Structure formats: C-alpha cells, structure tokens
Amino acid sequence: MxxxxxxxxxxxxxxxxxxxxxxxxxxxxxxxxxxxxxxxxxxxxxxxxxxxxPGLTAAIEQVLEQGLLHCSNLYYNSQAIAAAKGVTALAQMDRVFFCNSGAEANEAALKLARKFGNLHTPKKNQIISMVDSFHGRTYGAITATGQAKYHAHFDPLPQGFSYALFNDLQSVKALVSEVTCAIIVEPIQGEGGIVPATAEFLQGLRDLCDEHDMLLIYDEVQTGMGRSGKPFAHQVYQVRPDVLTTAKALAGGIPAGAMMTRGKANAIFKPGDHASTFGGNVLAAAGINEMVRRLSDxxxxxxxxxxxxxxxxxxxxxxxxxxxxxxxxxxxxxxxxxxxxxxxxxxxxxxxxxxxxxxxxxxxxxxxxxxxxxxxxxxxxxxxxxxxxxxxxxxx
Ligand SMILES: Cc1ncc(COP(=O)(O)O)c(C=O)c1O
Structure with missing residues (x-):
C-alpha cells in the first residue's frame, strides 16, 4: 500500500x-x-x-490454537482471571478493571473517583491534576490533561477539574477543599517532557489524600510495566496510590489497559457502573500474562x-x-x-x-x-x- x-x-x-x-x-x-x-x-x-x-509469539499462538479469541465479560475467561491475579500482584494492588487503552483506563479512574466522592456527605466531586500532565484524548482524560493545547477547539469540557503545579506541593494544597475527591498524577511526566516527580512531592500528595479522604491516582500508562526499572514507578518511590492506571506495554503490543484499585477504592464500582466490551479480551489477557511472567523475574x-x-x-x-x-x-x-x-x-x-x-x-x-x-x-x-x-x- x-x-x-x-x-x-x-x-x-x-x-x-x-x-x-x-x-x-x-x-x-x-x-x-x-x-x-x-x-x-x-x-x-x-x-x-x-x-x-518468542514468549509473546507462543502466548498468542496458544490462544489461536484454543480457538477463543474473545469472550464477553458476561462470562469469566481463565486468561483474564490469571491476568488480574498476576498484574495486581506485580503492582501491589488488590483488584483490576481491564480496558483497551491509557485514556480508557484513566476514564475508569476518573469515574471511580467521582463515585467515591459522590458517596460522601456533602458530595465531593472535584479532581486535581497537574500542569503539563498528559492523560489521553477522551473527554475526561483531555480535561485532566493540564495542557491548554489539547483543550483548544473541544469545549465545552467536563466540569470539576483544576490544575496544580507538578512538584509543587503548596500549589496542590491551595486547590484542595472539602469537595475534592481525587488527585491524579504521573510519577514521571512523559509527554510533558520526561520530568520525574520528587519523592517528597508524591509523599506529600499521599499525606494530603489521607488527611482529606481523597483518592490518589497514579497514571502509569507510560511508566508502568517495567519502564522505570521496577514493575511500576511507585515501587521506585515507595509511595503507593489508591488507584493505578496502566496501558501501553501492558500486553507487549496487544491493545490493553488496566485500572487497578487498593483499599478504600476496591468496592466503589458495582455491576452496571462501568464496562468495556473488549476489556480482558482473551488475546490481550494472554499478552498481559506473558508480560507479567517476564516482569516477575x-x-x-x-x-x-x-x-x-x-x-x-x-x-x-x-x-x-x-x-x-x-x-x-x-x-x-x-x-x-x-x-x-x-x-x-x-x-x-x-x-x-x-x-x-x-x-x-x-x-x-x-x-x-x-x-x-x-x-x-x-x-x-x-x-x-x-x-x-x-x-x-x-x-x-
Ligand atoms: C501518561 C499517559 N497517560 C495516558 C496516555 C494515553 O494513552 P492511550 O494513547 O493509550 O489512550 C498516555 C499516552 O501517551 C500517557 O503517556
């Protein structure tokens, strides 16, 4: 062509x-x-x-031989169960929602954060993200993205987002109020210019989220699955999130995304709250299983x-x-x-x-x-x- x-x-x-x-x-x-x-x-x-x-090729061939490329989430499939167990263990998280891309993983995280906050009295539904961040191109994700060039021409954008300066805890503190439900941050800003967070900044965000009952969301779409030198960058910093998103290398090149939860974020979504036809697709899950196998070494x-x-x-x-x-x-x-x-x-x-x-x-x-x-x-x-x-x- x-x-x-x-x-x-x-x-x-x-x-x-x-x-x-x-x-x-x-x-x-x-x-x-x-x-x-x-x-x-x-x-x-x-x-x-x-x-x-060879390992990824063999994993794909095995799925093709078994004949089940896709299985609806109305039912379980063994590859997805194994992928859920494997990737949550690797990330030190508890549970996972599978989807197909980074933006989709972040949409799931933003929705989960809003539901978490809206269950509070009074309701909390404001989300803080960082200037120069990048979270993807769907509506929630571009709104969380703190770069005006990605917003231009696409208004009106969803409401309830504000932007703090990356690596500047005071600027985050200035935005936190009783209606803030979550902070979303990349441990290393990727598209923004490869800028690692300082350990003090992430620890400061962790403390703020604990103090104000907010969710700390790490976007590890680019930094996850081994890129930082640990399976996930939060393991380099030793500051853990409540919600973790990843995609890109998750299945070694087969489209896949994941939003993982821990602790108080584990039981927010109920049947019907969120879904993705292809999430946990058998072929993608087999790719995730191979990546988990490799990264576990x-x-x-x-x-x-x-x-x-x-x-x-x-x-x-x-x-x-x-x-x-x-x-x-x-x-x-x-x-x-x-x-x-x-x-x-x-x-x-x-x-x-x-x-x-x-x-x-x-x-x-x-x-x-x-x-x-x-x-x-x-x-x-x-x-x-x-x-x-x-x-x-x-x-x-
Ligand atoms: C940190 C981060 N989040 C989200 C995304 C969006 O991922 P996707 O293109 O798979 O939707 C990217 C893509 O570059 C990214 O780097």
Missing amino acids: SIEEGKHYLLDTYAQVPVVFCGGEGMYLTSEDGKRYLDFVGGIAVNALGYKD ESFTDHVQQMGSYLHGKLEQLVAQFPSLCTAVRGMGLIQGVVLSIPPRTVVEACFAKGLLVLSAGSDVLRFVPPLVVETVEIDTAVATVREVLETLQAE
Missing part, C-alpha cells in the same frame, strides 16, 4: 513520518522498501519485548535499571560534548530525555534519515523509550547516531 493512499484514507490526526513498516525483529524494524531502523521509540513505550519475541527489571543507567550516562556525555545544543538529561530506567536548545524535530528527522527512530516529548526534549530488552551495543549505536547528528547541527 502506498503512503499516498494512507494520506487519502486515514484522517489527519497524526503528523506521520513517510515510511511504511512491515516487520521487525529484536530492536529493529523493517520498512516496505527494505530498510532497517534501530527502534528507540518502541511504539511509544509499548513494544517492551521488542519484535518477534527480577533479572528483567535489573536489566532495565542497568541499561537505563548506561543510556543516561551516555546521554550525559552528549550534553557535556554539545553544551550549546543540549542542556540536561532527565529520566529513570528506560524513559530518558535530553533537553535541547533547538527544536527536537530537527534531531528526530536527521536521526530517521540515518536509520534511528527517536521522538520528542514536550516542546524541547528528545525522548528515548526503547524496548526494555535493549542491550549496550544498541545503545552505543543509537547514541553514536545522535552524536553524528549533533555534530552536523553544531557545524551549521
């Missing part, structure tokens, strides 16, 4: 790079014109196991920590070498960003021309979210390519 046909038939929601991918293996993608690309985007933090992973997350430190160190060398183009490195595990003083798009495009996929985050960050199975040899190749690009840009 041609790119022209893609441009004609697909709605213009993405600024797409002119390439058609058709296959992949390990850390590399292949395009229809036969070129190989080293992938440090990983489907934007989705393809945690890289491409053609500590050597997997140890590898992410080691590769994350290695990548971080290499990126710091770039900052030291090109102080006029790069100013800082931020990140944790295998979600890393280099702050640039030039538009990231310039670097992304030049890297693409040299066979390396990287992407931007926020207005000034070059983002690296490779498959978690990346090795030092691929990090060396990727950083060498970025170095070549920066050398050329510096000379211009």
Whole structure:
C-alpha cells in the first residue's frame, strides 16, 4: 500500500513520518522498501519485548490454537482471571478493571473517583491534576490533561477539574477543599517532557489524600510495566496510590489497559457502573500474562535499571560534548530525555534519515523509550547516531 493512499484514507490526526513498516525483529524494524531502523521509540513505550519475541509469539499462538479469541465479560475467561491475579500482584494492588487503552483506563479512574466522592456527605466531586500532565484524548482524560493545547477547539469540557503545579506541593494544597475527591498524577511526566516527580512531592500528595479522604491516582500508562526499572514507578518511590492506571506495554503490543484499585477504592464500582466490551479480551489477557511472567523475574527489571543507567550516562556525555545544543538529561530506567536548545524535530528527522527512530516529548526534549530488552551495543549505536547528528547541527 502506498503512503499516498494512507494520506487519502486515514484522517489527519497524526503528523506521520513517510515510511511504511512491515516487520521487525529484536530492536529493529523493517520498512516496505527494505530498510532497517534501530527502534528507540518502541511504539511509544509499548513494544517492551521488542519484535518477534518468542514468549509473546507462543502466548498468542496458544490462544489461536484454543480457538477463543474473545469472550464477553458476561462470562469469566481463565486468561483474564490469571491476568488480574498476576498484574495486581506485580503492582501491589488488590483488584483490576481491564480496558483497551491509557485514556480508557484513566476514564475508569476518573469515574471511580467521582463515585467515591459522590458517596460522601456533602458530595465531593472535584479532581486535581497537574500542569503539563498528559492523560489521553477522551473527554475526561483531555480535561485532566493540564495542557491548554489539547483543550483548544473541544469545549465545552467536563466540569470539576483544576490544575496544580507538578512538584509543587503548596500549589496542590491551595486547590484542595472539602469537595475534592481525587488527585491524579504521573510519577514521571512523559509527554510533558520526561520530568520525574520528587519523592517528597508524591509523599506529600499521599499525606494530603489521607488527611482529606481523597483518592490518589497514579497514571502509569507510560511508566508502568517495567519502564522505570521496577514493575511500576511507585515501587521506585515507595509511595503507593489508591488507584493505578496502566496501558501501553501492558500486553507487549496487544491493545490493553488496566485500572487497578487498593483499599478504600476496591468496592466503589458495582455491576452496571462501568464496562468495556473488549476489556480482558482473551488475546490481550494472554499478552498481559506473558508480560507479567517476564516482569516477575527480577533479572528483567535489573536489566532495565542497568541499561537505563548506561543510556543516561551516555546521554550525559552528549550534553557535556554539545553544551550549546543540549542542556540536561532527565529520566529513570528506560524513559530518558535530553533537553535541547533547538527544536527536537530537527534531531528526530536527521536521526530517521540515518536509520534511528527517536521522538520528542514536550516542546524541547528528545525522548528515548526503547524496548526494555535493549542491550549496550544498541545503545552505543543509537547514541553514536545522535552524536553524528549533533555534530552536523553544531557545524551549521
Ligand atoms: C501518561 C499517559 N497517560 C495516558 C496516555 C494515553 O494513552 P492511550 O494513547 O493509550 O489512550 C498516555 C499516552 O501517551 C500517557 O503517556
């Protein structure tokens, strides 16, 4: 199929790079014109196991052999029960609602928070989120997203949201009142520019939520499933949420999302309150089970920590070498960003021309979210390519 046909038939929601991918293996993608690309985007933090992973392939094949691809949530299916048990254990949460995407997981969390608050007397239904956050593109999720550019042209938005400054506890405290039911926060802001929360900030939010009987919701759509170097970023910070959302890498590339609950959030939803036809779909649940199996082995997350430190160190060398183009490195595990003083798009495009996929985050960050199975040899190749690009840009 041609790119022209893609441009004609697909709605213009993405600024797409002119390439058609058709296959992949390990850390590399292949395009229809036969070129190989080293992938440090990983489907934007989705393809945690890289491409053609034997374990994920076997899990999918097993579902196909058994013949049950999908089973309505009117009934139980064993893959979904196993996935629920496995992912809640991995996340240190109690219960889970399965859906299909990050936005959908956050919608479930926002609805659960509103119901939790509306059961109080007087009712609590206001939600606090952070400036520069990103929670997805559905109505609740874009409203929770603290970036005006995502709101433009889509009004009227749902009511009852206010925005505090990330990593500024005083600004959150100033918004809390007796009608606040929840705070939603990313432990590491992803789309906002790879900004990790401070431990004090998350602990402060935890204390505020306990003091005012509010739910603390962590959006780990991008940071969950091993990316931070622990199964979930809250385990790095050791500050736990009441509600946890995740998606992206949850099923290793099969569409899946999850909203998990703990303690007082466990029994808010009753039959009929919320649903998703495809949530806990057999194929997706089999993918989740394979991801849980892999992440339950500590050597997997140890590898992410080691590769994350290695990548971080290499990126710091770039900052030291090109102080006029790069100013800082931020990140944790295998979600890393280099702050640039030039538009990231310039670097992304030049890297693409040299066979390396990287992407931007926020207005000034070059983002690296490779498959978690990346090795030092691929990090060396990727950083060498970025170095070549920066050398050329510096000379211009
Ligand atoms: C932190 C966070 N939350 C939510 C989303 C939305 O996820 P999805 O695109 O699967 O709806 C994203 C996507 O980038 C994200 O990074």
